[in-house]
Amino acid sequence: MMEAKFIPGDKVPAWLAELAKERRTAVPRREGGAVVFRPFDPDQPVPLGRQATTPPKGSVFPQCEPLMVFRYEKDPASPDTSQVRVKETIDETPRLVVGGRPCDARGFATFDRVYDAEDVKDLNYLARREHTAFITMACPRPSSTCFCHWVGSGPADTECSDVLMTPVEGGYVLEPVTETGGELLQSSLLEDAGKRLDEAHAVHKRAAEGLGEAPDLSETPGKLLELFDDMGFWEEVSAKCISCGACTYLCPTCYCFNITDEACGAEGARLRTWDNCMSYQFTMEASGHNPRPTKAHRLKNRVGHKFSYYPTIHGGAIACCGCGRCIKHCPVSVDIREIVLKATAAESAEQE
Amino acid sequence: MSLLDEMKGRIKERLPELDVVIGWQRGFDPLHATPLFMRGEEDVDRLVLDPLCVHNLATYLTGLRDKKVGVVVKGCDSRSVIELLQEKLLDRENITVFGFPCEGVVSLKKIAREVDLDLVEDARVEGDTVKVTVDGGEKSFPLAEVAADKCGRCRYHNALLSDEFVGEPVTEPEADEYADVAEFESRPLEERAGHWREAMQRCIRCYACRNACPLCVCRDHCVAHCRDPHWITEQDTVDEKWFFQVIHAMHLAGRCTECGECERACPVGIPLLLLKRKLNKEVEELFDYRAGTKVEATPPLMAFQVEEENINERGW
Ligand code: SF4
Ligand code: SF4
Ligand code: SF4
Ligand code: SF4
Ligand code: SF4
Numbered sequence: 001m002m003e004a005k006f007i008p009g010d011k012v013p014a015w016l017a018e019l020a021k022e023r024r025t026a027v028p029r030r031e032g033g034a035v036v037f038r039p040f041d042p043d044q045p046v047p048l049g050r051q052a053t054t055p056p057k058g059s060v061f062p063q064c065e066p067l068m069v070f071r072y073e074k075d076p077a078s079p080d081t082s083q084v085r086v087k088e089t090i091d092e093t094p095r096l097v098v099g100g101r102p103c104d105a106r107g108f109a110t111f112d113r114v115y116d117a118e119d120v121k122d123l124n125y126l127a128r129r130e131h132t133a134f135i136t137m138a139c140p141r142p143s144s145t146c147f148c149h150w151v152g153s154g155p156a157d158t159e160c161s162d163v164l165m166t167p168v169e170g171g172y173v174l175e176p177v178t179e180t181g182g183e184l185l186q187s188s189l190l191e192d193a194g195k196r197l198d199e200a201h202a203v204h205k206r207a208a209e210g211l212g213e214a215p216d217l218s219e220t221p222g223k224l225l226e227l228f229d230d231m232g233f234w235e236e237v238s239a240k241c242i243s244c245g246a247c248t249y250l251c252p253t254c255y256c257f258n259i260t261d262e263a264c265g266a267e268g269a270r271l272r273t274w275d276n277c278m279s280y281q282f283t284m285e286a287s288g289h290n291p292r293p294t295k296a297h298r299l300k301n302r303v304g305h306k307f308s309y310y311p312t313i314h315g316g317a318i319a320c321c322g323c324g325r326c327i328k329h330c331p332v333s334v335d336i337r338e339i340v341l342k343a344t345a346a347e348s349a350e351q352e
Numbered sequence: 353m354s355l356l357d358e359m360k361g362r363i364k365e366r367l368p369e370l371d372v373v374i375g376w377q378r379g380f381d382p383l384h385a386t387p388l389f390m391r392g393e394e395d396v397d398r399l400v401l402d403p404l405c406v407h408n409l410a411t412y413l414t415g416l417r418d419k420k421v422g423v424v425v426k427g428c429d430s431r432s433v434i435e436l437l438q439e440k441l442l443d444r445e446n447i448t449v450f451g452f453p454c455e456g457v458v459s460l461k462k463i464a465r466e467v468d469l470d471l472v473e474d475a476r477v478e479g480d481t482v483k484v485t486v487d488g489g490e491k492s493f494p495l496a497e498v499a500a501d502k503c504g505r506c507r508y509h510n511a512l513l514s515d516e517f518v519g520e521p522v523t524e525p526e527a528d529e530y531a532d533v534a535e536f537e538s539r540p541l542e543e544r545a546g547h548w549r550e551a552m553q554r555c556i557r558c559y560a561c562r563n564a565c566p567l568c569v570c571r572d573h574c575v576a577h578c579r580d581p582h583w584i585t586e587q588d589t590v591d592e593k594w595f596f597q598v599i600h601a602m603h604l605a606g607r608c609t610e611c612g613e614c615e616r617a618c619p620v621g622i623p624l625l626l627l628k629r630k631l632n633k634e635v636e637e638l639f640d641y642r643a644g645t646k647v648e649a650t651p652p653l654m655a656f657q658v659e660e661e662n663i664n665e666r667g668w
Pocket of ligand 4: 567612614
């Protein structure tokens with residue numbers, strides 16, 4: 001039987017230090033004005049108060065990883081031919097991420113449907129995913145940019161988390177979600193949660209209420225498709241976008257990648273790096289043709305992928321966790337909620 | 353009549369002859385402004401004009417070169433327009449500039465040090481005070497304290513180029529002596545290198561710094577993505593990221609108008625402007641030149657002289 005625990009706030013660093021002995025542990029750290037995930041360091045404060053600037057997606061899907069390393073070797077018997085030796089690089093280090101938000105963890109559900117599908121398994125991704133545990137911080141106060149409730153989630157969602165951590169008076173309530181989560185709660189620093197569990201559930205309820213009513217997005221996938229050829233619409237909603245890509249790189253659900261071979265002399269690596277649909281090169285073809293030549297085409301892809309094409313092939317699941325980072329950190333404040341609502345409404349008006 | 357109403361009136365007057373006028377409107381919360389593309393009178397009614405209008409809208413101009421575009425500019429933004437004209441990246445007859453005297457814009461990063469930006473309920477600028485309501489409580493900040501650093505150094509508050517100037521010009525302050533750069537340069541080399549290494553570590557290679565820059569015009573053909581030749585690898589190492597920033601800074605030497613958009617756009621708060629200012633300081637010392645201050649001048653790196661006045665090439 002897995003029971004909820006409580007940890008006093010001042011014991012959190014000691015607990016993290018214990019956990020970090022067993023697993024490579026990433027926690028939020030303040031750097032410059034930003035909060036980013038970094039390996040746990042007992043000398044650094046761990047800001048758990050608000051959503052981090054960058055999501056912890058790199059722990060499972062790094063920005064850059066070698067899929068394999070290779071080396072050309074001459075055959076001494078026939079010096080004109082060379083052989084290429086290839087070594088796959090699969091990383092099975094046990095990891096732990098502490099302090100992501102429910103939306104951050106839930107982002108991995110979007111990845112799983114693609115990289116852990118029945119017919120295709122991405123071994124590099126799977127190795128990391130299986131060996132990474134998440135202790136997620138429930139949100140006591142949603143931000144003005146949060147809309148997790150639009151996409152079927154919420155500030156205390158436990159999907160893809162192993163432990164849900166909730167701030168209460170004097171510390172945090174820790175609720176195990178998975179078996180791994182139960183194992184993470186064995187420390188002698190933890191107390192039984194007792195009545196504090198009710199307090200935690202009251203926090204969850206208040207946060208959910210704080211988000212207000214969610215709009216009905218059931219018609220959105222179809223409506224976005226109907227707008228596909230309406231470039232006037234896409235030009236209007238993308239006018240202020242500067243096509244940078246900050247939104248996709250900060251997004252816990254964006255999973256597109258690029259593959260390049262980077263060789264130096266006889267040695268090299270096949271790298272997989274994040275790609276992003278806001279960049280001109282994203283769909284650039286070898287022929288020189290680019291089916292997404294303008295930022296309007298590209299923003300259409302970003303919104304369409306998340307709210308139409310992906311849900312259509314994945315049983316209605318939206319490829320956005322509602323974290324709001326793309327809104328909050330966009331240099332020009334492009335608001336994906338506004339575009340989705342506009343698209344959803346635009347077509348209904350026409351149909352009337 | 354308020355500055356805003358006067359500006360709206362002027363834009364409405366000129367709008368019929370233009371495809372679009374770019375200004376600002378309120379964004380997703382009361383503290384964030386967001387660029388506004390005005391095509392009809394009803395769009396103009398959404399215009400806002402205050403120290404929360406931080407973006408340099410000149411960034412959009414090169415992408416709209418074939419259109420008749422109006423743009424609302426602060427002093428610093430007007431320099432970007434001038435620099436683009438000098439470099440023949442814009443056509444003067446296609447651009448209508450709406451200028452106004454700016455007394456500084458708010459740095460949201462500075463506000464974020466004092467209040468939780470995620471919970472902003474209201475924001476207003478009253479005279480030279482910025483009032484922000486967060487979580488039921490109102491906080492006031494003197495504009496001078498929360499203004500962007502660039503505003504404290506600015507000596508071009510009044511738009512330097514405008515077809516329509518709205519409001520009374522303000523008095524321009526004394527010269528900027530690059531004290532910040534000098535201070536940084538006085539630190540030991542290791543410390544300076546460490547500063548940049550630490551900062552670049554959190555760079556996510558999103559290139560918001562590049563795309564927000566009005567003078568960074570290669571964009572879709574940027575060296576950062578070029579495959580042939582493959583100048584920069586895809587690795588996310590500090591070296592690769594730093595390499596790009598140095599290239600950006602070098603390409604902007606003597607062209608950068610110090611609008612600070614690169615730094616403002618960076619989602620992880622990397623202080624890029626200092627790097628750009630270092631190069632501008634060198635350009636000023638060598639060529640007595642400040643980017644984007646005179647339409648008729650030629651930027652020094654676009655000009656050729658057998659012998660430069662301030663470079664002692666043969667005297668050693
Ligand atoms: S939406 Fe914003 S963050 Fe995304 S590419 Fe456009 S300007 Fe950049
Ligand atoms: S699209 Fe925006 S809100 Fe949705 S998951 Fe990505 S960053 Fe978060
Ligand atoms: S989107 Fe939801 S889960 Fe994510 S930070 Fe906001 S309230 Fe929390
Ligand atoms: S480099 Fe930065 S400060 Fe200079 S013009 Fe570009 S965006 Fe502005
Ligand atoms: S905006 Fe910041 S994070 Fe993005 S590439 Fe530039 S320096 Fe890196």
